[in-house]
Amino acid sequence: MAQVAEDGTGPRASASPREITVKAVVLGIVLAALLAGANAYLGLKVGLTVSASIPAAVISMAVLRMLRGATTVENNIVQTAASAGEALAAGVIFTLPALVLLGYWTEFPFWPVMTLSLCGGVLGVLFTVPMRRALIVDKPLQFPEGVATAEVLKAGERGGSSARYITIAGIAGAVLKFCQTGLGIASSTVTGAVKAGGVVIGFGSELGVAMLGVGYIVGLNIAVLVFAGGALAWLVGIPLYMAFADPAQLQTIVSGATGYDAAEAVWSEQVRYLGVGAMAVGGLWALLSVLRPMRDSLRSSLRAVREARGSGEATVERTERDLPANYLVYGTILMAIPVLLVFLSVVDGGRLEIGGGLFAGTIAFGLVFSLIAGFLFSSVSGYMTGLVGSSNNPVSGVTVMTLLASSLALLGILGSRIDFSADEAKATIAAATAVLLSSVVTCAAAIAGDNLHDLKAGYLVGATPYKQQIMLIVGVVVSALCIAPILSVLYTAYGMGDSLPRPDMDPAQALQAPQAALMSSISKGVLLGGLPWPMIITGGVLAVLLIVADQLLGRRGSSFRMPVLAVAVGLYLPFELSVPILAGGLIAHVAARARRGRGEQDGEAGRGVLFASGLITGEALVGILLAIPFAIAQSADVFAISPSALGMSDGAFEIGTNVLGIAAFACFVIWLYRTAVRAG
Known part of the structure; x- marks a missing residue:
């Protein structure tokens, strides 16, 4: 048995507990692949992903408990590798599907997708190695999911029984998803609209349970802000635009659509760009917020490295051993080489019709930009994760900032030689180049936040940092190998955004890929012109007001905060996705009050989080499995x-599917609440 520290939180630094074992590596690889697929589906559907560390920890404890002899730090190694799958999926699906939406790719080629995601993910691990001591040891931040994961690991004896909540919810969510998307006997969405004069107010709700689980996990604060963003866009922004827009321009946008479809067209072409402005300002604010802490972090890390060299490696305790500092330099160079090769092979310099020198300079700029921005935003991501948690990591804002910067830079480099406004094909190539650069940065930033919150959990349970960092890289490699086939199958089966691989496909079944659609619009809009700048500027002004309000709330010590990126996501999402997120947040809030009324602590409410995680996982995995026969x-x-x-008319069948979908969703709302408030 491993030696345990005096406070009972984990093995002593002088002990040598089992961490990286064959069973832990195998289980970590399997969970990394599964969670990468599940979160890829979830992110493409709604533009949000959730932290997978707690579900992975619970599953690990349930499985390893059957094999007997598992240690707490061994379970920690499993969740470390597994959570990398979720994080890398976020980085990939926020960017690379934009190449399909731009029409630059007609599929997801394996080697470019795998290489960019793998290299970006490994860079994210390496870039945060020097930040661990400063942010976790010297300047301990909250790292909410890291602390929660550590608490779950410490209570490992409950792993077997706790896992059943994930299993039951996963099966139930999978059955509902199959009825909705496979059999088509239950509606997955319900929408409607009210028309007053020339103004249309659209409303509706997603009836899938994954979003219900997301809302429960992120909590009422974030759920309310996401819903508020959606309500502002759909219930205020769209009616105002339709009331005051030029009639000819409005008719061009609506193009004969009526009711909810008309509102959706206005949102897609104009109003959602409020979210672009809000995300850009939110990303800039996140960067400015961490400049000083990032400087202090790097100074502290360099000082620790010098002290370790001066005192000798043997004197450094096991719980303080990171990957060697020189690995950061060598690893960055090693990752830069395949990234460069992908840029050279994917960017079509011949069609740009520029000289070889300018093409080489453009590619060199892209490589240097991706490495510098990757390091900078990995630091931002790591610090922000410590403040607000992994699930609220501002990857969307980071991506928008990166894409705007890279698109404007490419416009400056190539704009004197190419008239992009007169050649849309060349603008598409340049826009695709900007997306490629951003994909490396986004993957690095996504993994960086995950890395540090995993290291926080490890710090609290007495794990060995360099072993966790190795397993994060293993998780990145596994996820990178899986992500391209998953994207290909999902695209072939459902389509993404307005890109449908077959003419007979149902646009309503397409995965919205909201972030990727946003990236394609931004990159091409910067180069071609035509971005709705009044909407973007208005969104930026709104973000500034939200930042000021959030700072005032912080100074007053309010428990309710207003992180701007949560509202920005709501502005950009279809409104029907915000409704179940709000429902999940309300359930979490009401259930917490009920437990407190019985004298229970909030920390005793793990079953609600596990049940919600099961709903997400079950729906997402069935969505992927159905994609295979569909494709x-x-x-x-x-x-x-x-x-x-069934002997029914089309009208009666539609009514029946709507009733069944709404009734099933209501049953899951009640079930989630009852599970969350259950005593003991």
């Missing part, structure tokens, strides 16, 4: 039950 058959109606098979 093979080139149709999403493989398992669909037709109205005639």
Whole structure:
């Protein structure tokens, strides 16, 4: 048995507990692949991902408990590798699908997707190695998910029983998803609209349970802000735009659509760009907020390295051993080489019709930009994760900032030689180049936040930092190998955004890929012109007001805060996705009050989080599994039950599916609440 520290939190620094074992590595690899797929689906559907560390820790404890002899730090190693899958999926799906939406790719080629995601993820691990001591040891930040994961690991004896909440919810969520998307007997969304004069107010709700789980996990504060952003865009922004827009321009946007479809067209073409402005300002604010702490962090890390060299490696305790500092330099150079090769092979310099020198200079700029911005935003991501948690990591804001900067830089470099406004094909190539640069940065930033919150959990349970960093790299490699096939299958089965690989596909079934759609619009809009700058500027002004309000709330010590990026996400999401997120947040709040009324602590409410995680995982995995037969058959109606098979008219069948979808969603709302408030 491993030696345990005096406070009971984990093995002593002088002990040598089992950490990286064969069973831990195998389980970590399997969970990394599964969670990468589940979060890729979730992110493409709604533009949000959730931290996978707690579910991974619970599953690890349940499995390793059956094999007997597992240590706390061994379970920690499993969740470390597994959570890398979720984080890398976020970095990839926020950027690379934009190349398909731009029309630059017609599929997801394996080697470029794998290489960019792998290299970006490994850089994210390496860039945060020198920050661990400063942010976790010398300047301990909150790292909410890291602390929560450590508490779950310490209570490992409850792992077997706790895992059943994930399993039951996962099965139930999977069955509902199959009924909605596979059999087609239950609606996955319900929408409506009210028309007053020439103004349309659209409203609706997603009836899938994944968003319900997301809302529960992020809590009422974030859920309210996401919903507020959606309400502001759909209930205020769209009606105002339709009331005051030029009639001819409005007719061009609406193009004969009526009701909810008309509102959706206005949102897609104009109003969602409020979210672009808010995200850009939010990302800049995040960067400015961490400049001083980042400087202090680097100074502290360099001082620690000098002290370790001066005193000798043997004197450094096990719990303070990071990957050697020279690995950062060598690893960065090693990762830069395949990134450069991808840039050279994917960017079509011949079609740009520029000289070899300018092309080489553009590629060199792209490589240097991606490495510098990757390091800078990895630091931002790591620090912000410590403040607000991994689930609220401002990756969206980081991506928007990176893409705007890279697009404007490419416009400056190539704009004197190419008239992009007169050649859309060349603008598409330049826009795709900006997306490629941003993909490396975004993957690095996403992994950086995950890395540090995993290291926080490890610090609290007495783990060895360099072993966790090794397992994070293992998780990155596994996820990078899986992500390209997953994206290909999902795209072939459902389509993404307004890009449908087959003419007979149902646009309503397409994965929205909101962040990627945003990236394609921004990159091409900067180069071609035509971005709705009044909307972007208005969104930026709104973000400034939110930042001021949030700072005032912070000074008053309010428990309710207003992080600008949560509102920005709501502005950019279809409104029907915000509704179940709000429902989940309300359940979390009401359930917490009920538990406190019985004298229980909030920390005893793990079953609600686990149940919500199961809902997300079950729906996401069935969505991926259904994509396989859909892709093979080139149709999403493989398992669909037709109205005639049930002896029903089309109208009656539609009413029946809506009623069944709403009733099923209501049952899951009640079930989640009852699970969350259950005593003992």
